Amino acid sequence: MWQKSSTIRNLCCALAGVFLLALPAVAQLQVGDYLRMNLNGSMGFNYGGGINGGLSDHSMGFTGNGVLTGSYYSPSFLNFSVSPFYNREQSNSVFGSLANTTGVSSDVNLFNGSHFPGSVSYNKAFNSIGSFGVPGSDLGLAERTNTQSFTVGWSAFVPDFPTFSASYGIDDSSNSIVGEAGTDAVTNRTLNLLSTYRWDGFMMTGQFQHRNTDANFTQFLEEGEAPITTTTSSNSYGATIQHALPLAGSFGVSWNRLSYAYNYQDSTSDHNSGSSDTVNGSAAFHPTDKLAVSFNATYNDSLLGSIPQTLLSNGAQIDLTEASSFRSVLVGTDVFYQIFKTLGVHADVAHEDQTFLGQTYSATQFGGSVNFNFDHSLLKGLSFSVGVVDTAQQATNTGLGFVGNVNYDRKFYGWDVGANFSYAQNVQTAMLVYTTSSYSYLASLRRRIGERKYFMAGYSGSHSGISANSGTTSGAQRLWTGFIYRGNSLNAYYDKSNGLAIYTNAGLLPVPATLPAQAFAPNSLTSYSSKGYGVSLGLNPTRRLVVSASYGKSDGSTIEPTLSIYTNNTLINATMQYRLRKIFVNGGFTRLQQSAGTAGTSPVMVTSYYIGFSRWFNFF
Numbered sequence: 007m008w009q010k011s012s013t014i015r016n017l018c019c020a021l022a023g024v025f026l027l028a029l030p031a032v033a034q035l036q037v038g039d040y041l042r043m044n045l046n047g048s049m050g051f052n053y054g055g056g057i058n059g060g061l062s063d064h065s066m067g068f069t070g071n072g073v074l075t076g077s078y079y080s081p082s083f084l085n086f087s088v089s090p091f092y093n094r095e096q097s098n099s100v101f102g103s104l105a106n107t108t109g110v111s112s113d114v115n116l117f118n119g120s121h122f123p124g125s126v127s128y129n130k131a132f133n134s135i136g137s138f139g140v141p142g143s144d145l146g147l148a149e150r151t152n153t154q155s156f157t158v159g160w161s162a163f164v165p166d167f168p169t170f171s172a173s174y175g176i177d178d179s180s181n182s183i184v185g186e187a188g189t190d191a192v193t194n195r196t197l198n199l200l201s202t203y204r205w206d207g208f209m210m211t212g213q214f215q216h217r218n219t220d221a222n223f224t225q226f227l228e229e230g231e232a233p234i235t236t237t238t239s240s241n242s243y244g245a246t247i248q249h250a251l252p253l254a255g256s257f258g259v260s261w262n263r264l265s266y267a268y269n270y271q272d273s274t275s276d277h278n279s280g281s282s283d284t285v286n287g288s289a290a291f292h293p294t295d296k297l298a299v300s301f302n303a304t305y306n307d308s309l310l311g312s313i314p315q316t317l318l319s320n321g322a323q324i325d326l327t328e329a330s331s332f333r334s335v336l337v338g339t340d341v342f343y344q345i346f347k348t349l350g351v352h353a354d355v356a357h358e359d360q361t362f363l364g365q366t367y368s369a370t371q372f373g374g375s376v377n378f379n380f381d382h383s384l385l386k387g388l389s390f391s392v393g394v395v396d397t398a399q400q401a402t403n404t405g406l407g408f409v410g411n412v413n414y415d416r417k418f419y420g421w422d423v424g425a426n427f428s429y430a431q432n433v434q435t436a437m438l439v440y441t442t443s444s445y446s447y448l449a450s451l452r453r454r455i456g457e458r459k460y461f462m463a464g465y466s467g468s469h470s471g472i473s474a475n476s477g478t479t480s481g482a483q484r485l486w487t488g489f490i491y492r493g494n495s496l497n498a499y500y501d502k503s504n505g506l507a508i509y510t511n512a513g514l515l516p517v518p519a520t521l522p523a524q525a526f527a528p529n530s531l532t533s534y535s536s537k538g539y540g541v542s543l544g545l546n547p548t549r550r551l552v553v554s555a556s557y558g559k560s561d562g563s564t565i566e567p568t569l570s571i572y573t574n575n576t577l578i579n580a581t582m583q584y585r586l587r588k589i590f591v592n593g594g595f596t597r598l599q600q601s602a603g604t605a606g607t608s609p610v611m612v613t614s615y616y617i618g619f620s621r622w623f624n625f626f
Contacts, residue, residue, distance in 0.1 A: 035626035040079045043626065047072025048590070050620025052093065054106070057613040069093040069106075069620065082119045088112040104184070104596050104614055105133045105150060124160040129153070138183055139513025140536055145560045145575045146513065147602055151181040168203035185600055185610030192221045208249050215242040238268040255291035266310060280330045282308035296344040306334045309521065317508065317515060333361045338371075350377040352393070375409065387416030422452040444470035463487040480505025480516065493546040502537035507564070514564070536562035536573075555580040574601045574609060593617045 035043045049070040056063055071091035078084040093106040109131035116124040131153050137146035159173035177194040199214040216239075223234035246260040267279035283306075290300040306312075309332045338356030345351060353374045360367045375393030390412040414425040429445045450464035464486050471479030482503035489496045507514040508531055517531060538560030545553040555578075562573040576599040584591040594616050601609035 041076065043074060043076035045072060045074045045625040046623060047625070048620045048622045050590070050592075050618055052592075052616050052618030054614065054616035054618075056615070057611075067093060069618065072625075082117070084114070084116055085118065086112070086114045104135050104148065104598060104612060107134045108132045109134075121163050121165075122161065123163075125158070127155075127157045129155045136181060137513075138181070139515065140534070140560075140562050140573060145538065145558055145577060147573060147575070148184045148598055148600060149181045150184065151179060153177070153179045168201050171198075171200045173198045183600075183602060184598065184612060186602060190221070190223050192219065194219050208247060210248075211244075211246040213242075213244045216240070217242075235271045236268060238266075240264065240266045251289065251291065253291045253293045255289065257289040258287070260286045264310060280308060280310055282306070282310035282330075298342045300340045301338070302340075303337045304334070305336075306332070308332055312518075312521060314518060317510065317517075331361070331363050335359050348379040351375070352377070373409075387414055389413045420453055422450075424448070424450045424452075442470060444468070458490075458492045460490040461488075462490075495544040496541075497543075498539075498541040500537075500539040502535075504535040505533070506531050507534045508532070533565040534562065536560060538575075550585045552583045553581070571602055572604065572607065575599070588622045590620045590622075591618075592620065 035045070037043070047070060049068065051067070052069050053064070053066050055065070069092060071094055072089065074086075074088040076086055088110065089112065090110040092108050094108070109129070111129045113125060113127035116126075131151075134151045134153065136149050136151040138149045140146045155175060155177045157173060157175035159171070161169070161171040163169050175194075175196050177196075178192070180189050180191040182189040195218045197214075197216040201212045203210045219236070219238040221234075221236045221238075223236075241264070243263040244261065246258065248256065248258040250256050262284045263281065265279075265281040268277075270276040270278075285305045286302070287304075288300065288302040290298070292298050308330045310330065336356060336358040338354060340352070340354040342350060342352045351374070355370070355372050357370045358368070373393055375391050377389070377391040379389040391410065393409040408429065408431045410427075410429045412425075412427045414423065416423055426448045427445070428447075431443045446466075446468035448464070448466040450462070452460065452462045454460055465484070467481070467483040469479065469481040480503070482501070482505075484499065484501040486497070486499040488498070506517040508517055508526060514532070514534060517526070538558065540556060540558035542556035543554065547553070557579075558575070558577045560573075560575045564571055578595075578597045580595045582591075582593040594614075596615070597611070597613045599609045599611045601607045
């Protein structure tokens, strides 16, 4: 039972909330001759409760959010924005109202429109609900997150001199999966420098980025495993020169260098470092409206440069020794000619020399394709392109490769029909010794079946894999349908996926199919599979009332060596809002059943609900 003092305090809060509804709007505020401010937002009062692990709790209190904007002297001299929020329900999150979030978002801009503008921003949020990534899952795993970031930037734009921009940011975050012990923490520190200069028709760009990432993983998904600590550092340099050429042409040269190092420690420790240099040169000409010709050359001395930044900056284990044994030189040319309005032909040839792990590879690749668009009869709206690729290495011919793409988009007897199919076989990956085969497809239907009534449905999928590496295939399928009637909607979906992933501080991230497994540290990849389905309903029975409800379920699993877990989510979420002038009555309900661990792990069930009111104000 509640204590008497708590009851009195809650009654006082309720009375204060009623008083807020009677507050009038206040005019704009000006302080002195130069400071001008505007403040608007909403304030309210909520009653909420929850059940977690069989234990219930209840609370009453204020909620609110606001936006304070203003300027000093003039908006171009100094302007600012501060947006605090307190006990805000996360009803816009995929996981509904599992938590109330408190925090602030703010920024200050100095000398806008001058030659030396600057900016400062600060953001902080407590008790947010996020998603621990599981590839192919709409839900993932619900996690509680605290975040904080600070960024400062400054630029110099002086006429007839190179431009210069600099920014430095610090981001901190900590998260814990709902129902699991342990907390992950990540700190990123990033410095960005950028300069551009235009001189005598040349456009020159230079850039630099330094990033440090410190991460602590409790391995809450692997009971009894030692915590993981990673420290990652990277420097990225880049320079580009561009200039126009005769015959409607242009050329460009670019250089990029990435140096990367990390320390990885759990029950064992690992330290690795490496670098990658890439040089690109290209020239393109468009001598007639129908003819386009281009030439290109590329040098690359490490596979490290082919690994996406999302993996490098999220603690992925990269085998830098293997990646740095790679060298590649490629030269090629490409020609396209539009014979008729509906018919175009394309041809290209490229020669590449590579070394990897002490072996030398050389190949010449020939390709050609035809593009055709139909303009008449039932085939109107249909276009396709087909191509052939032949790769001849120094020892043998790897065989023909095929690429194709078909598109269809047309209104047919009241139906909006759309479709796409793409296919590629024996297409080169980042290494000559590997090829990949892939296909993807999409089909959609949409029809108006009455006044403000619409039906839609679709199906999409993809499949890819490196031909010479078993177990590298990945695939995904998704089926969806929806019905809209006078502002009301009903939607449903089903999806499933499988492939290779790597464990990072952002969750499981899919591994690019174009990179061989040797680019990553031994035993760092895990196979995953997931499937899920869900349905959602949105109702607008009156002009002032909006109701929404959804149900979702997903299952997933991963296989050793990196991570062997089973995940399961069942989520029910519902919200309601009724508007009466500037007053809003809000309500919400969320129930999450979630498990992550070995097969048979008992799930945790969390239930939350709230009801309350809020009023919008234009304070000044």
